[in-house]
Amino acid sequence: MAQKPSIPKGTRDFSPVEMVKRNYIFDLIKEVFRLYGFQPIETPAMENLSTLTGKYGEEGDKLLFKILNSGDFLSKVSDELLDEKNSNKLTPKISEKGLRYDLTVPFARFVVQYQNEITFPFKRYQIQPVWRADRPQKGRYREFYQCDVDVIGSNSLLNEVELVQIIDDVFKRLKINTIVKINNRKILAGIAEVIGENDRIIDITVAIDKLDKIGLEKVNAELAEKGVSNEAIEKLQPILALEGNSIEKTAQLEAILATSEIGIKGVTEIKKLFSYLNNLSLQTEVELDLTLARGLNYYTGAIFEVKAKDFEIGSICGGGRYDDLTGIFGLPNVSGVGVSFGAERIYDVLTQMNLFPSKSTETTKVMFVNFGEKEEAYCLPVLAELRKNGINAEIFPDNAKMQKQMNYANKKEIPYVVLAGETEIQAKSFTLKNMESGEQQNVNAAELVDILSRQ
RNA sequence: GUGGUUGUAGUUCAGUUGGUUAGAACGUCGGAUUGUGGUUCCGAAGGUCGUGGGUUCAAAUCCCAUCAUCCACCCCA
Numbered sequence: 001m002a003q004k005p006s007i008p009k010g011t012r013d014f015s016p017v018e019m020v021k022r023n024y025i026f027d028l029i030k031e032v033f034r035l036y037g038f039q040p041i042e043t044p045a046m047e048n049l050s051t052l053t054g055k056y057g058e059e060g061d062k063l064l065f066k067i068l069n070s071g072d073f074l075s076k077v078s079d080e081l082l083d084e085k086n087s088n089k090l091t092p093k094i095s096e097k098g099l100r101y102d103l104t105v106p107f108a109r110f111v112v113q114y115q116n117e118i119t120f121p122f123k124r125y126q127i128q129p130v131w132r133a134d135r136p137q138k139g140r141y142r143e144f145y146q147c148d149v150d151v152i153g154s155n156s157l158l159n160e161v162e163l164v165q166i167i168d169d170v171f172k173r174l175k176i177n178t179i180v181k182i183n184n185r186k187i188l189a190g191i192a193e194v195i196g197e198n199d200r201i202i203d204i205t206v207a208i209d210k211l212d213k214i215g216l217e218k219v220n221a222e223l224a225e226k227g228v229s230n231e232a233i234e235k236l237q238p239i240l241a242l243e244g245n246s247i248e249k250t251a252q253l254e255a256i257l258a259t260s261e262i263g264i265k266g267v268t269e270i271k272k273l274f275s276y277l278n279n280l281s282l283q284t285e286v287e288l289d290l291t292l293a294r295g296l297n298y299y300t301g302a303i304f305e306v307k308a309k310d311f312e313i314g315s316i317c318g319g320g321r322y323d324d325l326t327g328i329f330g331l332p333n334v335s336g337v338g339v340s341f342g343a344e345r346i347y348d349v350l351t352q353m354n355l356f357p358s359k360s361t362e363t364t365k366v367m368f369v370n371f372g373e374k375e376e377a378y379c380l381p382v383l384a385e386l387r388k389n390g391i392n393a394e395i396f397p398d399n400a401k402m403q404k405q406m407n408y409a410n411k412k413e414i415p416y417v418v419l420a421g422e423t424e425i426q427a428k429s430f431t432l433k434n435m436e437s438g439e440q441q442n443v444n445a446a447e448l449v450d451i452l453s454r455q
Numbered sequence: 456g457u458g459g460u461u462g463u464a465g466u467u468c469a470g471u472u473g474g475u476u477a478g479a480a481c482g483u484c485g486g487a488u489u490g491u492g493g494u495u496c497c498g499a500a501g502g503u504c505g506u507g508g509g510u511u512c513a514a515a516u517c518c519c520a521u522c523a524u525c526c527a528c529c530c531c532a
Contacts (some may be wrong), residue, residue, distance in 0.1 A: 009524085057530095134531075136525090137526060137527070140529080341532090345532065402489085402491055404492095404494085423490085
């Protein structure tokens with residue numbers, strides 16, 4: 001038992017059955033991305049730590065997986081430093097690489113590195129795993145896939161509009177009912193300004209983000225605990241209590257934030273975005289949600305979050321605009337906006353709501369029963385012909401007992417089985433069996449290919 | 456990083472107040488059935504009871520430690 005092999009905490013193996021489902025999600029998402037003119041890139045699993053550290057806040061740095069230097073990495077470390085046993089000071093000496101924490105920062109690095117070869121606006125998508133040294137729990141893993149789409153090098157709000165359309169398109173195809181929550185970091189900044197707590201924008205947004213979850217009272221308590229003045233908390237109350245639809249809310253906000261330049265800017269952006277969206281026949285619900293604050297520190301404009309309506313789970317997609325992401329890598333004033341689809345959670349939703357399509361193009365469609373050497377030779381040309389026609393076909397590799405071979409086909413959910421033994425060879429035919437109905441028919445090679453092509 | 460939960464066959468779990476040889480279901484393999492799967496019947500294999508220590512005549516069971524696991528918090532997809 002103790003010696004049984006296992007994989008690290010928070011990581012997973014994917015069986016063939018799971019891979020078929022995962023690929024369904026990835027392929028569908030990619031198809032939509034391409035439809036809007038996005039192109040794929042990939043970046044390495046590991047980045048230089050200098051690229052990663054300091055981009056995700058203090059908490060994020062702790063969650064970075066670091067890779068030990070190769071060779072005798074301790075020999076270069078001074079004895080004093082070793083004796084000190086201070087991990088934070090020692091780490092930079094023995095580790096220079098880390099596993100990527102998300103896809104956005106490597107993308108920013110990519111853009112800066114290839115700025116002269118890239119034509120802006122640059123629209124890319126990227127579907128790769130990321131790693132976080134988090135403690136795993138329900139729906140959270142240490143290795144998981146992100147599906148990112150970003151446009152970089154364009155300030156136009158049209159990009160935000162198209163991202164919402166992509167979200168709508170993807171979830172429409174996946175048959176998941178969603179609600180897209182939209183907010184704007186500038187509005188949050190405006191709120192902080194109006195209540196006189198400019199510097200505490202992060203604390204304030206993190207706290208009000210929990211409004212849904214822990215309620216107004218606890219939010220206020222947390223604000224007070226973080227050092228936000230009572231006066232400011234008082235001023236915040238009417239904002240937290242805003243009601244009505246998105247248009248009504250923006251109207252009220254406009255009045256509240258009148259004295260804040262940045263706040264008004266945010267309201268203007270939101271108004272424009274909603275005016276576009278209202279003219280599109282979106283299937284998903286879209287609403288302004290002022291409590292939506294989560295997200296990385298680098299968001300500066302729109303913030304998105306998508307939730308499944310019929311299923312209680314965290315967000316299944318999220319993103320926003322960041323005005324100066326590439327600035328930290330030496331390329332200032334390049335604005336980008338993007339969203340990331342959470343493949344793992346989408347998988348969970350589809351599984352539990354039974355929304356995966358039953359038939360797959362990835363599995364075997366027909367299996368030939370193996371009756372022996374002579375029969376193998378008889379089957380091989382037809383197998384080749386089937387494959388030439390794009391039909392997934394296989395022959396059982398051993399002349400095993402009929403029961404074993406049929407069982408194999410059954411377990412693998414192969415819908416058709418071909419039996420070709422002595423009788424068929426003499427008649428130059430094949431017996432095709434439908435595994436679901438049990439029906440059998442005797443056909444020649446051409447008919448076999450023809451029938452299976454049409455299924 | 457903090458708090459809690461649970462560790463027994465490949466999997467899900469029984470296992471009485473500590474008592475001889477630790478059970479079941481499902482799965483796997485074989486047979487009933489040498490050209491017909493899913494159903495049925497019969498049989499078999501499979502365990503250092505997470506690991507280490509302690510208490511006891513005796514430990515899967517009680518105690519301690521440790522590791523793993525799942526859940527919640529912080530944070531996040």
